């Protein structure tokens with residue numbers, strides 16, 4: 001795709017990666033992604049904000065054909081999907097300087113081998129004049145690495161936000177046209193990448209909102225020409241409020257845990273509690289992460305394998321722990337054949353979750369009357385607590 005004009009001074013460049021299906025060898029990308037770079041031309045100087053993943057550097061270099069001079073390459077974030085092509089750009093533009101936070105400077109050297117003398121560091125709030133255009137640098141640490149910053153183009157009110165507000169979404173839309181699709185992709189992005197840093201996000205959101213933002217140009221997904229849409233969504237996600245929802249990831253090997261899960265889902269539904277159910281043999285972990293953004297409660301369902309939880313449940317519990325969702329309650333249900341340490345082991349996997357553990361329900365073999373009664377009691381405990389949210 002060719003570069004695309006946003007206004008007379010700003011041009012979208014970069015790559016739409018339609019076929020990528022995994023990020024960090026971990027995060028599913030059902031809708032692909034994009035690596036957005038932005039060329040800002042002032043009356044005296046030209047800056048390129050971010051670059052692209054090295055796998056797509058040829059696309060960016062083609063777009064830059066005919067651009068004889070770049071004075072500044074702003075590295076808002078050192079993760080390689082944005083910075084990985086910078087060494088090639090420095091070869092193409094030998095007079096260009098990389099602009100970064102002081103924290104990012106060492107990372108640019110360590111991760112990409114960029115010579116120190118080619119990095120110009122900028123403090124929080126500092127500006128760089130391009131002539132009739134002014135770039136203001138807003139340090140936004142921990143969205144989602146320690147060195148991250150945003151850049152505000154003062155004369156146009158455009159906030160270049162890199163990963164912040166981004167969405168893994170391959171599309172030909174330059175700006176958002178399908179808010180529902182972008183909401184889903186941006187929430188997935190928030191859940192997988194940003195949620196562990198919720199308190200940092202909250203501070204940085206307040207910080208960028210002190211600016212008059214007319215447009216947000218992230219480095220993944222389409223541009224927000226109506227930024228209120230994504231700002232409001234982020235305010236909801238980072239708030240302390242939780243919803244009357246249960247996330248229930250589970251595995252069943254021979255049907256016993258499945259029967260318990262089915263019973264609990266029905267009991268919760270009867271009590272007006274929404275359940276997000278994930279059979280971990282087929283689950284897209286991104287969907288699980290999305291559900292964790294809002295839910296008040298997680299219930300983990302597991303059979304016992306070699307004395308502890310099923311390995312897939314172990315993985316899901318670890319994931320929930322590191323994503324640090326704002327859950328308030330947790331419980332465990334499942335079955336075992338002769339003995340089990342599943343409850344103790346799962347509880348030990350989630351130290352980051354500041355939750356009240358509700359009475360777990362573990363039964364030997366196939367669940368019967370007593371187990372179903374305990375599941376009904378658990379559903380009642382959850383519904384009672386959710387009624388007071």
Ligand code: FEO
Pocket residue numbers: 077079080081082144163220
């Ligand atoms: Fe899109 Fe943190 O890189």
